[in-house]
Amino acid sequence: MASRKDILLEVKNLKTSFFTKKGVIKAVDDVSFTVKKGEVIGLVGESGSGKSVTSLSIMRLVPQPAGKIVSGEIIFNNENLLNKSETEMRELRGNNISMILQDPMVSLNQLLTVGYQIGETFKHHGKADGNLLDKCINVLKKVRVPSPETRVNNYPFQFSGGMCQRVLIGTGIANNPELLIADEPTTALDVTIQAQILQLMKDLRNETNASIILITHDLATIAQICTKVYVMYGGRIVEKAPIKDFYKNPQHPYSEGLIKSVPVLGKRVKRLFAIEGQPPNLLHPPPGCRFEPRCTKAKKVCSQKYPPEIELKKDHQVSCWLYG
Amino acid sequence: MKVFLLKRLGFAVFTMFFVVTIVFFLFRSGEADPAAIMLPPDATPRDMEILTKNFGLDKPLPIQYLNFLKNALRGDFGKSFRYNEPAAKVLFERFPASIQLGVTAFFFSAILGLSIGVLSAVRRDGWIDRFGRVLALGGMSIPAFWLGVMLMLLFSVNLGWLPVAGRGEGGLDTLRHMILPVICLSGYPIALITRISRSSMIDALKSDYVVMARIKGVPEPYVNIIHAFKNASITLITIMVPMATVMLLGSVVIETIFSWPGIGRLVVESTFARDYPVVQVFILLITFLITSAYIVADILYALVDQRIRFQ
Ligand SMILES: Nc1ncnc2c1ncn2[C@@H]1O[C@H](COP(=O)(O)OP(=O)(O)OP(=O)(O)O)[C@@H](O)[C@H]1O
Numbered sequence: 001m002a003s004r005k006d007i008l009l010e011v012k013n014l015k016t017s018f019f020t021k022k023g024v025i026k027a028v029d030d031v032s033f034t035v036k037k038g039e040v041i042g043l044v045g046e047s048g049s050g051k052s053v054t055s056l057s058i059m060r061l062v063p064q065p066a067g068k069i070v071s072g073e074i075i076f077n078n079e080n081l082l083n084k085s086e087t088e089m090r091e092l093r094g095n096n097i098s099m100i101l102q103d104p105m106v107s108l109n110q111l112l113t114v115g116y117q118i119g120e121t122f123k124h125h126g127k128a129d130g131n132l133l134d135k136c137i138n139v140l141k142k143v144r145v146p147s148p149e150t151r152v153n154n155y156p157f158q159f160s161g162g163m164c165q166r167v168l169i170g171t172g173i174a175n176n177p178e179l180l181i182a183d184e185p186t187t188a189l190d191v192t193i194q195a196q197i198l199q200l201m202k203d204l205r206n207e208t209n210a211s212i213i214l215i216t217h218d219l220a221t222i223a224q225i226c227t228k229v230y231v232m233y234g235g236r237i238v239e240k241a242p243i244k245d246f247y248k249n250p251q252h253p254y255s256e257g258l259i260k261s262v263p264v265l266g267k268r269v270k271r272l273f274a275i276e277g278q279p280p281n282l283l284h285p286p287p288g289c290r291f292e293p294r295c296t297k298a299k300k301v302c303s304q305k306y307p308p309e310i311e312l313k314k315d316h317q318v319s320c321w322l323y324g
Numbered sequence: 325m326k327v328f329l330l331k332r333l334g335f336a337v338f339t340m341f342f343v344v345t346i347v348f349f350l351f352r353s354g355e356a357d358p359a360a361i362m363l364p365p366d367a368t369p370r371d372m373e374i375l376t377k378n379f380g381l382d383k384p385l386p387i388q389y390l391n392f393l394k395n396a397l398r399g400d401f402g403k404s405f406r407y408n409e410p411a412a413k414v415l416f417e418r419f420p421a422s423i424q425l426g427v428t429a430f431f432f433s434a435i436l437g438l439s440i441g442v443l444s445a446v447r448r449d450g451w452i453d454r455f456g457r458v459l460a461l462g463g464m465s466i467p468a469f470w471l472g473v474m475l476m477l478l479f480s481v482n483l484g485w486l487p488v489a490g491r492g493e494g495g496l497d498t499l500r501h502m503i504l505p506v507i508c509l510s511g512y513p514i515a516l517i518t519r520i521s522r523s524s525m526i527d528a529l530k531s532d533y534v535v536m537a538r539i540k541g542v543p544e545p546y547v548n549i550i551h552a553f554k555n556a557s558i559t560l561i562t563i564m565v566p567m568a569t570v571m572l573l574g575s576v577v578i579e580t581i582f583s584w585p586g587i588g589r590l591v592v593e594s595t596f597a598r599d600y601p602v603v604q605v606f607i608l609l610i611t612f613l614i615t616s617a618y619i620v621a622d623i624l625y626a627l628v629d630q631r632i633r634f635q
């Protein structure tokens with residue numbers, strides 16, 4: 001067990017649901033995990049498994065009015081974020097905790113200049129002190145946007161998707177946050193720029209000992225930068241493993257499927273989750289293991305009860321009846 | 325941007341010309357002799373002849389058309405039959421009263437509608453939102469004439485707080501005379517602005533750039549105004565500019581109920597009295613205002629949204 005001091009973020013039994021007309025969607029259903037200082041966590045799982053909702057819950061920005069954090073704790077620097085006032089949260093956001101949204105093209109306001117939108121991170125945390133424009137230009141320089149002095153006055157529609165992505169990443173790391181959540185930050189980029197962006201995140205980590213939660217579909221990216229992998233399936237975390245164990249020895253049948261579906265390890269593939277069957281319907285999830293309908297190793301108990309989390313060894317846990 | 329505005333301006337001029345032409349031929353088409361329409365039923369053939377000559381109606385149509393255009397360019401649209409004065413003068417004497425009411429009602433609706441709509445979106449299902457929904461429903465469904473009569477009965481007749489009708493004698497008296505007509509004229513616009521500003525704000529607040537702004541720690545007032553309202557204003561320009569135009573043109577119903585001497589009533593009276601020159605000027609005024617409104621809207625769009633300039 002890591003000592004309290006090393007732990008930056010501890011999510012305990014987090015449940016976040018959407019209360020829709022059709023019923024309650026349990027998007028995040030009893031998720032617990034920790035992120036230590038300086039750790040880079042890879043959060044993987046197929047579309048709809050709850051990765052973004054988990055991140056937004058940490059930011060306390062779950063889409064309103066349908067979404068709600070139902071229960072649990074989000075301990076950041078020994079304080080439960082769920083007990084914080086809206087003002088306290090605002091002060092943390094963009095300063096101590098930062099996030100890069102999934103879709104860069106719609107994450108920037110088309111009516112405001114890129115410079116203005118970068119500057120907001122400084123301005124609203126009392127860090128504007130006179131040379132705001134220079135600071136914004138520096139952000140663009142850092143993420144290698146060409147001719148930053150002119151680009152800073154441009155509008156997002158004058159940028160390509162990749163450029164928008166860089167602007168967002170630059171904004172995300174501008175205040176050297178302690179925690180950066182990056183939701184698929186490299187999908188819109190070509191390979192060389194992907195490498196540069198990953199390098200930027202590594203730099204952030206190395207220089208400031210920041211922790212990063214990296215959400216991605218790309219296992220190759222994870223292999224390059226992450227220290228641990230958390231696998232999400234149907235609103236739950238099914239396996240938590242150190243990066244080496246995850247590739248060599250995935251324990252959960254779903255993790256195994258993920259690894260197998262990568263043709264050659266280290267090679268990049270866009271859509272890699274080619275596991276038979278449909279992801280679970282979160283309105284009416286299977287009563288037992290969420291993966292049971294698609295699992296080739298399912299036993300009788302799997303469809304009746306959700307498996308408990310088993311600790312296989314230090315830092316390696318799995319929720320599967322094969323081990324319980 | 326300049327090219328774009330010039331194009332718009334050119335288009336506006338063309339539209340004006342087009343409408344002038346249509347109006348000209350419309351009033352001269354059909355079976356009836358214009359002179360016969362314009363004259364009272366008991367006119368003598370001699371009267372008819374004089375009128376025909378005076379209006380150049382004995383000349384061939386193309387010549388008449390050219391004359392009409394020439395005069396129109398000088399602002400001469402012929403004389404009103406009822407008032408025996410230039411039609412443009414008759415209309416523009418009454419126009420200030422309509423502007424006075426229209427502009428006041430527009431700003432009243434805009435301020436009230438936008439505040440309620442935006443606050444409803446920011447605090448969804450709060451008490452302002454609930455009040456706003458009732459107000460919007462009322463404004464959309466209560467007819468202006470009914471509202472006018474009821475308000476007049478209550479405030480002017482029963483309570484005696486406000487004057488019954490007329491435009492007042494300046495200063496505070498004018499203000500007191502304006503209250504009820506302005507409220508009646510604003511009913512529908514307030515409802516519409518409330519609805520549209522609420523829904524477009526809600527859409528904007530759902531978008532990713534708003535989430536992103538919050539992620540950066542931007543305080544809510546900035547998120548609402550700088551990020552969300554700026555985007556919502558694009559839709560608002562689309563409905564509010566034409567709305568302002570229509571409100572300037574006066575309202576027959578309200579001007580009649582409150583005996584307000586505006587152009588709405590004048591035009592209806594002129595139409596029934598077959599005072600076509602006045603009606604003609606009115607149609608041209610509408611065209612002018614609407615084409616100007618398009619240009620104003622385009623300028624506003626370009627101010628809010630730089631994408632327009634780069635198209
Ligand atoms: N605003 C919302 N209203 C209702 N349901 C939502 C909303 N946002 C997300 N959900 C539901 O929550 C579940 C998890 O969504 P989430 O966006 O976290 O998935 P994800 O793992 O990030 O997927 P992706 O890889 O596609 O980004 C989905 O099933 C989705 O239907």
Ligand code: SF4
Nearest residue numbers: 289292295302320321
């Ligand atoms: S619990 Fe059962 S169904 Fe679920 S992954 Fe394990 S073996 Fe498969």
Ligand SMILES: [Mg+2]
Nearest residue numbers: 051052102183
């Ligand atoms: Mg997502």
